[in-house]
Amino acid sequence: MRIITISREFGSGGRELGKRLADQLNYRYYDREIITAIARESDLDSNYVENALEKPAWQLPTLTFRQSFATPVLFQDTQVDLLTTQRKVLQRIAAKREDCVIVGRNADVILRAYHPLSIFVCADMEAKLIRCRERAPQDENLTDKQMIKKIKEIDKNRAKVREMLTDEKWGDRRAYDLIVNTSGWKIKELTPAIADFATRWFGRT
Amino acid sequence: MRIITISREFGSGGRELGKRLADQLNYRYYDREIITAIARESDLDSNYVENALEKPAWQLPTLTFRQSFATPVLFQDTQVDLLTTQRKVLQRIAAKREDCVIVGRNADVILRAYHPLSIFVCADMEAKLIRCRERAPQDENLTDKQMIKKIKEIDKNRAKVREMLTDEKWGDRRAYDLIVNTSGWKIKELTPAIADFATRWFGRT
Numbered sequence: 001m002r003i004i005t006i007s008r009e010f011g012s013g014g015r016e017l018g019k020r021l022a023d024q025l026n027y028r029y030y031d032r033e034i035i036t037a038i039a040r041e042s043d044l045d046s047n048y049v050e051n052a053l054e055k056p057a058w059q060l061p062t063l064t065f066r067q068s069f070a071t072p073v074l075f076q077d078t079q080v081d082l083l084t085t086q087r088k089v090l091q092r093i094a095a096k097r098e099d100c101v102i103v104g105r106n107a108d109v110i111l112r113a114y115h116p117l118s119i120f121v122c123a124d125m126e127a128k129l130i131r132c133r134e135r136a137p138q139d140e141n142l143t144d145k146q147m148i149k150k151i152k153e154i155d156k157n158r159a160k161v162r163e164m165l166t167d168e169k170w171g172d173r174r175a176y177d178l179i180v181n182t183s184g185w186k187i188k189e190l191t192p193a194i195a196d197f198a199t200r201w202f203g204r205t
Numbered sequence: 206m207r208i209i210t211i212s213r214e215f216g217s218g219g220r221e222l223g224k225r226l227a228d229q230l231n232y233r234y235y236d237r238e239i240i241t242a243i244a245r246e247s248d249l250d251s252n253y254v255e256n257a258l259e260k261p262a263w264q265l266p267t268l269t270f271r272q273s274f275a276t277p278v279l280f281q282d283t284q285v286d287l288l289t290t291q292r293k294v295l296q297r298i299a300a301k302r303e304d305c306v307i308v309g310r311n312a313d314v315i316l317r318a319y320h321p322l323s324i325f326v327c328a329d330m331e332a333k334l335i336r337c338r339e340r341a342p343q344d345e346n347l348t349d350k351q352m353i354k355k356i357k358e359i360d361k362n363r364a365k366v367r368e369m370l371t372d373e374k375w376g377d378r379r380a381y382d383l384i385v386n387t388s389g390w391k392i393k394e395l396t397p398a399i400a401d402f403a404t405r406w407f408g409r410t
Binding site for chain 2: 205
């Protein structure tokens with residue numbers, strides 16, 4: 001079984017690369033499905049789950065849909081539970097023994113025993129800004145400055161969540177097999193290069 | 206003209222990758238030739254030049270072959286001169302307008318205007334240790350601990366020298382187009398994957 005994990009900076013095109021890689025290599029693709037599975041098992045709303053897993057505990061919003069007057073301690077408990085459930089969901093995916101691409105969720109750390117090819121996707125801020133603009137909801141009216149702030153915050157949170165699970169730093173070269181900067185690439189054109197790399201990586205003697 | 210620059214951790218196989226890439230792509234290869242050219246132009250010994258360009262000023266040995274009682278200030282002057290000559294030598298290489306691979310020398314920073322494909326090569330310490338053992342001179346009898354110390358020191362110096370030239374950090378993902386971890390690879394098998402990536406990178410639309 002071959003697992004490719006993709007960690008990525010917000011706006012770098014990592015998700016698109018993951019999808020296209022899975023298509024080209026004929027692997028299963030996991031991304032939102034993981035959130036949905038965790039939400040189902042935890043009996044929580046999937047937006048809440050996604051939010052909780054992308055942010056350090058102290059930034060979590062109140063768990064209003066349960067109408068609880070939850071304390072910060074309770075939030076943290078929920079988050080720990082979610083991280084545990086996430087681990088189980090990822091282990092279950094790996095146990096299927098099907099070739100797959102998993103985007104996000106620190107799958108490279110959690111599934112390390114399966115020796116995934118772990119890829120980190122980054123891009124220059126200018127390129128990320130353009131990508132975010134293209135994908136922004138119609139009603140989002142952020143200035144460039146606000147957008148840059150948003151991008152940086154999301155990445156900072158991803159880094160913090162990762163550091164709950166491992167000593168390795170998010171985005172540090174020592175933690176990945178390949179880091180690719182997508183600036184100047186069309187993801188569609190980049191995909192065969194990475195697919196080729198992956199095929200050779202799994203075929204190493 | 207296509208320029209591939211290779212920066213690398215000591216012992217990661219970056220030089221071998223550079224050589225093989227140049228062979229496979231039929232590019233010119235530059236590495237020690239640059240040191241030799243700088244030494245010739247500066248009327249200095251090439252070992253001294255190499256040493257001076259790999260170390261921050263305060264670590265330089267006395268310039269004994271000139272029989273001078275050089276002060277640290279003089280050393281620094283020499284180093285600045287060498288960096289200037291290095292810049293000229295690299296510019297001259299680029300001016301030839303031949304496809305080439307350049308290993309080390311911060312060529313990615315100095316030749317930025319030529320839009321090189323800048324690759325950083327790293328590896329896990331265990332893999333670097335094995336590689337260094339294989340390549341060590343017969344008379345080198347370092348313990349693992351001493352070898353690890355040596356590897357770390359060389360990389361630390363490379364990082365410091367780079368930071369004389371640019372705000373970007375040595376080995377930081379934001380400073381390169383591709384970072385590859387060679388652990389578990391035979392460089393010979395890795396080469397076609399990187400050559401393929403390079404060909405696609407230069408062919409981006």
